[in-house]
Amino acid sequence: MGVATYIKDEKDAVKEVILQSGIKVKPVYTPDDLAAVGFDYKNDLGEPGEFPFTRSIHPLGYRSRNWTTRQYTGFGTPEQTNERFKLMIAHGQTGLNVAFDLPTQMGYDSDNPMSEGEVGRVGMAVDSLRDFEIAFKDIKLDRIGSGLTINAVASVMLAMYQSVAERFGYDKNKISATPQNDILKEMVGRGAWIYPVGPAVRLVGDTIEYAMKALPRCNPVSVCGYHIRESGCTPAQEISYAFMIAFAYIDNVVARGYRAEEFVGGFTFNLNIYGNLWETVAKFRAARKLWARLLRDRYGVKDKKALFLRGIFGGGGSGMTKQQPENNIMRGAYYALAAALSGAQTTALCSFDEAYTIPTERAALLSLRTFQILMDEIGLRDTVDPLAGSYFMETLTKQMEEKILEEMEKVKKVGGMVEAVASGYVQREVARQAYEYEKRLQDGAVTKVGVNKYTEGVDMEVELHEYNEDWAMLQIERLKKLKQERDKKAAGSSLKALEDAAREGSNVMPHLVECCKSLATVGEMADVFRNVFGEHREPSIF
Amino acid sequence: MADRKIRVLVAKPGLDGHDRGAKVVSHALKEAGMEVIYTGLHQSVPGIVNQAIQEDVDVIGLSIMSGAHVPIMRKLMDLVRSREIGEKLVLIGGVIPQRDVPLLKELGVDGVFPGGSRFDEIVSFIKDKMKTN
Numbered sequence: 218m219g220v221a222t223y224i225k226d227e228k229d230a231v232k233e234v235i236l237q238s239g240i241k242v243k244p245v246y247t248p249d250d251l252a253a254v255g256f257d258y259k260n261d262l263g264e265p266g267e268f269p270f271t272r273s274i275h276p277l278g279y280r281s282r283n284w285t286t287r288q289y290t291g292f293g294t295p296e297q298t299n300e301r302f303k304l305m306i307a308h309g310q311t312g313l314n315v316a317f318d319l320p321t322q323m324g325y326d327s328d329n330p331m332s333e334g335e336v337g338r339v340g341m342a343v344d345s346l347r348d349f350e351i352a353f354k355d356i357k358l359d360r361i362g363s364g365l366t367i368n369a370v371a372s373v374m375l376a377m378y379q380s381v382a383e384r385f386g387y388d389k390n391k392i393s394a395t396p397q398n399d400i401l402k403e404m405v406g407r408g409a410w411i412y413p414v415g416p417a418v419r420l421v422g423d424t425i426e427y428a429m430k431a432l433p434r435c436n437p438v439s440v441c442g443y444h445i446r447e448s449g450c451t452p453a454q455e456i457s458y459a460f461m462i463a464f465a466y467i468d469n470v471v472a473r474g475y476r477a478e479e480f481v482g483g484f485t486f487n488l489n490i491y492g493n494l495w496e497t498v499a500k501f502r503a504a505r506k507l508w509a510r511l512l513r514d515r516y517g518v519k520d521k522k523a524l525f526l527r528g529i530f531g532g533g534g535s536g537m538t539k540q541q542p543e544n545n546i547m548r549g550a551y552y553a554l555a556a557a558l559s560g561a562q563t564t565a566l567c568s569f570d571e572a573y574t575i576p577t578e579r580a581a582l583l584s585l586r587t588f589q590i591l592m593d594e595i596g597l598r599d600t601v602d603p604l605a606g607s608y609f610m611e612t613l614t615k616q617m618e619e620k621i622l623e624e625m626e627k628v629k630k631v632g633g634m635v636e637a638v639a640s641g642y643v644q645r646e647v648a649r650q651a652y653e654y655e656k657r658l659q660d661g662a663v664t665k666v667g668v669n670k671y672t673e674g675v676d677m678e679v680e681l682h683e684y685n686e687d688w689a690m691l692q693i694e695r696l697k698k699l700k701q702e703r704d705k706k707a708a709g710s711s712l713k714a715l716e717d718a719a720r721e722g723s724n725v726m727p728h729l730v731e732c733c734k735s736l737a738t739v740g741e742m743a744d745v746f747r748n749v750f751g752e753h754r755e756p757s758i759f
Numbered sequence: 760m761a762d763r764k765i766r767v768l769v770a771k772p773g774l775d776g777h778d779r780g781a782k783v784v785s786h787a788l789k790e791a792g793m794e795v796i797y798t799g800l801h802q803s804v805p806g807i808v809n810q811a812i813q814e815d816v817d818v819i820g821l822s823i824m825s826g827a828h829v830p831i832m833r834k835l836m837d838l839v840r841s842r843e844i845g846e847k848l849v850l851i852g853g854v855i856p857q858r859d860v861p862l863l864k865e866l867g868v869d870g871v872f873p874g875g876s877r878f879d880e881i882v883s884f885i886k887d888k889m890k891t892n
Contacts, residue, residue, distance in 0.1 A: 319773070319774035319775060319825060320774065322774070323774045323801070325774075331774065331803075333830065334773070334827040334829075334830035334831060335773065335774055338825060338826055338827060339825050339826065403776070406779075407776050407777065408771075408775070408777060408778055408800045408801075409774075409776045410776070447779070448778075448779050449779060538875070539873070539874055539875055540875065572854070572874070573854065573856055574826055574854070574856075648779075648782040648783070648786070649786075651779050651782065651783050652782070652786040652787070655783045655787075655878075656787075656878070659877055659878060659879075668875065681856065684826060755799040755800060757797075758782070758797075759785060759789070759795065759797055
C-alpha cells in the first residue's frame with residue numbers, strides 16, 4: 218500500500234516502475250506522451266479556479282489563501298482537550314479536528330459497561346452538552362471551523378455543536394462544523410458503525426437536508442477515501458470508492474425532492490497521502506477534475522462553487538512505521554509536500570509517534586511546524602499548481618482519471634456502493650489487497666525503510682502519551698451528577714419526540730438539537746436509534 | 760487427531776474497529792493451512808470465550824489497536840481460567856508497546872505479536888505450541 222513496485226536488474230538499475238494503481242511509469246516523458254493520452258489544454262487543465270479545476274479551485278491557489286491546518290486532537294476529559302485546542306491555536310493552527318473516544322463514537326455513555334477501559338483513551342469523552350461547553354470554552358466558533366471525527370452518531374454531534382454554539386451566544390448561521398459523517402466508509406474500513414446500512418445512510422441524508430436549511434456554513438459530510446486506503450485499497454480505488462459513496466448520499470437526498478445543486482456544495486472529502494509522490498499528486502488533480510465533471514454530467518450541477526472538490530488531504534497513518542519511529546518525521550514532511558503540490562485546502566498529518574498511540578504535545582506541534590515551514594520557508598505559496606504542464610504529471614493525471622473511472626464501473630456493476638458494502642464486495646477487495654501488500658512487504662518485494670531494509674543500528678525510544686484511568690472516573694462522576702440535576706421530564710420528552718421522528722421517517726435533526734439542549738446524553742440518543750433501527754451485521758468476507 | 764486442522768478464532772474485542780491487521784493475519788493463517796473463524800467487530804469478552812468453546816478452537820487470537828489491551832486481556836484471562844479452557848493458546852496482536860509485553864505474559868497470554876510481526880513467526884509459534892501440547 219505504501220510504495221510502487223520496482224523491478225531492477227542485477228546492477229540495481231530500475232527497469233520497471235509500476236505504481237499501485239497499476240500504471241507503469243516511463244523513464245522519460247515527451248510531448249508525444251501527452252498526445253498519446255489525448256491531453257487537451259482547455260479540457261484537461263484550463264485556468265486555475267476554472268472548470269474542470271484540475272489545477273486548483275482558487276484562481277490564485279495559496280497566494281490568496283493559505284491552507285487550513287487541522288491536527289486531529291482530543292483525549293481524556295473535555296478540560297484536557299480544551300487545553301490542547303488552545304495550545305494548537307496559539308501555535309498557529311487555523312482549524313480544529315476533534316477526536317472522540319471510542320465509546321462516544323459508538324454511542325455509549327462513559328458509564329456503560331461496553332465503555333470500560335476506553336473512556337478518554339483515543340479521543341475525548343462526550344456524554345452531554347456539558348462536555349461540549351467545557352471542550353469549546355473560549356474557542357471562537359464563528360472564526361474557527363471544527364472537523365468532528367464522528368460517523369455513526371454524527372447527527373448527534375452536529376446537533377451538539379449547534380447547541381453549544383447557541384448556548385455561547387453565536388448565530389448558528391455563522392458556525393462552521395464538518396462532521397465526518399461517512400458511515401459507508403466505516404463499514405468498509407474504520408469499523409465505528411452502529412446501525413444497519415439503510416437507516417445509517419438515511420441519518421446522513423437527514424444531516425445534509427438539515428444543514429442545507431439550518432446550518433449554511435456547515436459541511437454536513439466529509440467523504441473519506443482516507444480510511445479505505447488505510448485499510449488497503451489503491452489510490453485510484455480510494456477516489457473511486459469515495460465518489461461512489463458520495464453518490465449514495467446525494468441520491469438519498471435527491472430522492473427527497475431536492476436538486477443536487479442545492480446541497481452538494483456542502484460535501485467535502487477526506488483523502489489520504491502516502492506512498493508514491495507523483496501518483497499522489499496526479500490522484501488529487503484527477504479527482505478534482507472528475508468530481509466537477511461527474512457532478513455536472515450526472516446531476517446537472519451548474520453552480521461553479523458546488524463543483525469544487527474541497528477537502529482535507531492528510532498524511533496517512535499507514536505510511537508511518539513503528540520501527541525507527543523518528544523516520545516518521547521525515548515521512549510526514551514529504552506527505553505535507555505532496556499535500557501542498559496537490560493544492561489541498563486543508564491538511565493534517567499523523568504525528569511520528571502515532572504508530573504507538575495518540576500523539577504527545579511535542580509530536581503534534583512538530584506536525585504543525587512541518588506545514589508552517591513548507592508555506593513560510595520553502596516557497597509552496599509562490600505559484601499555483603507548480604507541476605502543471607509537466608509531460609509526466611499531465612500524462613499521469615490522465616491515466617489516473619482512467620483508472621478511477623474503471624474502478625467506479627466495477628462498483629456500479631455490483632449495484633452501487635450501498636449494495637457493494639452490504640454484500641461485502643468492497644471489504645473483500647480491500648482486505649485481499651492489504652494481505653497481498655503485507656506479503657510483499659515481508660518478502661522484500663516492496664521496500665519500507667527501517668522495516669525491511671536499513672533496519673540496523675538505529676534503535677529509538679519515543680516518549681509516549683500516557684493514558685490515565687482517573688479520567689474515566691471523573692467523566693462517570695460528571696455524568697452521574699448531570700442525570701441527577703437535569704430536568705428529567707424535558708430530557709424524557711425530547712427523547713420521545715426523537716423516537717417518533719426516527720420511526721416516522723421525518724428528519725431527526727431538529728429533535729436531536731432539542732435532546733442536546735435538554736441534556737439528554739449521547740448514549741440515550743444513540744439508544745433511541747438502536748431501538749428503532751437495530752444494529753448492523755457485518756457480511757462475512759472469508 | 761493428526762489430520763485435524765488447527766482451528767483459530769481471530770477476535771476483535773471491544774469498540775475498536777481497525778480490522779486490517781485481524782483480516783490480514785486471518786488470510787495468512789488460512790494460507791498456512793489452518794481453519795480460521797473471524798468474529799467480526801465489537802465483540803464482548805464473554806462472547807469471544809463462548810464462541811471459542813462452541814467452535815472448539817485450539818487458538819484464540821485477539822487484535823487490539825486502541826491501547827486498551829491490558830484491561831481487555833485481564834478480563835479475558837480471568838474468564839479463560841474460570842471456564843477452564845486454559846489449554847487453548849491465547850495470542851494477541853495489534854498496537855502493543857514493548858513495555859506491556861511482560862505484564863501480558865504475566866496475565867497468562869501465550870504469545871504477543873505486535874503490528875509488523877512476520878506471518879511465519881506467528882504460524883510457527885502456533886504450530887510448535889500445538890505439537891508440544
